Amino acid sequence: MNPSDTGSGKPLPEPSDIALPFWTALRAGQLHLQQCNSCGHFNHPPRISCPQCHGKAFSWTQVAPRGTVYSYTIVHRAPMPAFKADLPYAVALVDIEGTSVKLLSNLLASTDHVHVGMPVDVVFEPASDAITLFKFVPAEQTREACRAQN
Amino acid sequence: MRKTDLARTRHLLQEAAIVGVYTTAQGDLPERSSDSLLLESIEGALADAGLSIEDVDGIAGGRSPTDSAATAFPGYWSELLGRPMRYYSTVDAAAAAHSANILHAALAVAAGLAETIVVVGGGSRGGSREDSVRKMAYAHGEFDVSWGTLVPSWFALAARRHMHEFGTTAEHLAEIAVATRSWASMHPQAIMKKTLTIADVVNSRMISDPLHLLDCCLSNDGAGALVVTSRARATDCRHPPVQVLGGAEDYTFQGYVNVGHDWLVSGAEHCGLKALGMAGLKHDDIDLLEIYDCFTITVLRMIEDLGFCKRGEGGPFVADGKLRPGGSHPLNTHGGGLSWGHNFSGLAHGIEAVRQIRGECGARQVPGARTALVHSQGGPLAMHSTIVLAGT
Numbered sequence: 001m002n003p004s005d006t007g008s009g010k011p012l013p014e015p016s017d018i019a020l021p022f023w024t025a026l027r028a029g030q031l032h033l034q035q036c037n038s039c040g041h042f043n044h045p046p047r048i049s050c051p052q053c054h055g056k057a058f059s060w061t062q063v064a065p066r067g068t069v070y071s072y073t074i075v076h077r078a079p080m081p082a083f084k085a086d087l088p089y090a091v092a093l094v095d096i097e098g099t100s101v102k103l104l105s106n107l108l109a110s111t112d113h114v115h116v117g118m119p120v121d122v123v124f125e126p127a128s129d130a131i132t133l134f135k136f137v138p139a140e141q142t143r144e145a146c147r148a149q150n
Numbered sequence: 151m152r153k154t155d156l157a158r159t160r161h162l163l164q165e166a167a168i169v170g171v172y173t174t175a176q177g178d179l180p181e182r183s184s185d186s187l188l189l190e191s192i193e194g195a196l197a198d199a200g201l202s203i204e205d206v207d208g209i210a211g212g213r214s215p216t217d218s219a220a221t222a223f224p225g226y227w228s229e230l231l232g233r234p235m236r237y238y239s240t241v242d243a244a245a246a247a248h249s250a251n252i253l254h255a256a257l258a259v260a261a262g263l264a265e266t267i268v269v270v271g272g273g274s275r276g277g278s279r280e281d282s283v284r285k286m287a288y289a290h291g292e293f294d295v296s297w298g299t300l301v302p303s304w305f306a307l308a309a310r311r312h313m314h315e316f317g318t319t320a321e322h323l324a325e326i327a328v329a330t331r332s333w334a335s336m337h338p339q340a341i342m343k344k345t346l347t348i349a350d351v352v353n354s355r356m357i358s359d360p361l362h363l364l365d366c367c368l369s370n371d372g373a374g375a376l377v378v379t380s381r382a383r384a385t386d387c388r389h390p391p392v393q394v395l396g397g398a399e400d401y402t403f404q405g406y407v408n409v410g411h412d413w414l415v416s417g418a419e420h421c422g423l424k425a426l427g428m429a430g431l432k433h434d435d436i437d438l439l440e441i442y443d444c445f446t447i448t449v450l451r452m453i454e455d456l457g458f459c460k461r462g463e464g465g466p467f468v469a470d471g472k473l474r475p476g477g478s479h480p481l482n483t484h485g486g487g488l489s490w491g492h493n494f495s496g497l498a499h500g501i502e503a504v505r506q507i508r509g510e511c512g513a514r515q516v517p518g519a520r521t522a523l524v525h526s527q528g529g530p531l532a533m534h535s536t537i538v539l540a541g542t
Binding site for chain 1: 307361
């Protein structure tokens with residue numbers, strides 16, 4: 001696939017047919033994952049056949065938008081000019097709570113504080129009319145922001 | 151696989167032998183096309199074997215990570231070589247392809263599908279360095295395109311988790327770069343020859359934490375080839391044949407797409423044990439480790455997964471210098487992708503194993519080297535092929 005560029009020059013995903021519900025849910029501020037109707041296994045990326053039980057029927061299930069950092073990297077060399085202004089930035093692999101799924105995205109946090117085991121929340125970041133991205137923030141940051149608003 | 155089946159495959163493999171190898175110059179070769187580098191490799195490897203294009207009836211094309219078009223079509227090779235190819239195969243598994251291509255070629259010759267197969271890989275990167283980086287920035291698109299990851303980032307994720315789990319350090323990883331560079335310093339063809347210290351590596355520019363510049367392989371133009379022929383034909387060749395004693399593959403998950411797997415295990419575990427079992431050898435019987443090294447962490451993980459030490463103990467295992475010249479586990483004796491050159495790495499590792507087993511490596515020759523384990527990996531730690539080579 002040829003990722004489309006945004007105004008910022010950062011490429012955006014072009015949703016595949018099978019993953020469209022994932023991207024549609026993000027636009028509504030929700031995290032949905034493909035779940036096997038037969039065995040309950042969560043699949044990401046979504047597939048046409050369940051690798052656990054070979055079931056062919058799936059639902060899209062809303063899951064809690066939070067998790068724990070399984071691993072991370074701090075990027076110091078941008079893959080393309082559009083990312084240069086952000087350097088250094090964190091990319092984290094996160095175990096999504098209550099599922100067997102890991103998701104990869106940017107962790108919007110001070111790079112000094114990122115660590116394995118860090119609890120994070122998923123935030124939803126509109127990037128174009130069609131695409132809302134998911135990113136991670138430290139869990140306490142979300143809580144503090146909520147407290148500040150109250 | 152049952153022991154008797156492994157023995158049967160080993161027996162079959164004895165009907166084939168590796169008789170020729172060749173590598174072109176490595177580096178920035180803007181004047182060279184992929185085609186010219188690949189053709190030079192084919193002709194060079196045949197000349198090394200004492201054979202000619204008239205003897206070739208099969209091509210196995212390893213895919214270069216950055217340029218695959220030139221090896222994509224069997225008819226292309228038939229036309230270029232001026233004779234019909236009766237065997238064509240390429241394992242589409244990025245850098246994991248190369249050991250698998252050698253294994254398949256040996257089995258194809260043994261089974262009579264062809265008599266002489268050239269396994270070839272590499273080429274020209276084409277475009278600018280920035281183009282190369284950008285091309286390798288995202289592999290799948292839909293789920294990794296927007297985060298600003300590099301290929302090193304994916305291996306950095308594996309490295310960081312390993313550090314967290316087992317206390318592996320940047321210095322442990324650096325030892326692999328240092329050892330590899332020591333070997334490269336003795337190879338006339340190596341791109342990077344200046345020896346390194348651990349401090350040089352850990353103080354080099356950070357690329358994707360915890361991987362520094364010197365934890366990452368090179369990116370260059372160049373190619374190479376290896377000739378497999380029948381046992382009968384091998385007796386007429388210029389060099390003593392080198393045999394494939396065993397081999398195995400494992401493709402467990404989609405690299406760069408599926409991030410949900412256990413990042414501390416890989417299919418190399420299966421590959422290594424099966425290839426050694428087929429060869430009838432134990433880890434201690436292996437004289438040379440030729441392990442694809444896109445990054446230092448790749449080697450550390452493969453040393454563990456292939457069973458040369460226990461899981462998690464790779465850091466302390468390498469720290470005593472056993473991978474360096476004179477050590478008990480000579481690693482990537484040509485200098486690997488980290489220092490010799492990275493374009494058809496994996497095939498280059500197999501070529502080096504052949505040269506070492508023949509005893510023609512001059513200053514870097516490992517005295518008495520008879521056996522080698524050659525492991526190819528497609529990232530990140532997703533796809534694997536292993537062969538065990540030995541002199542006859």
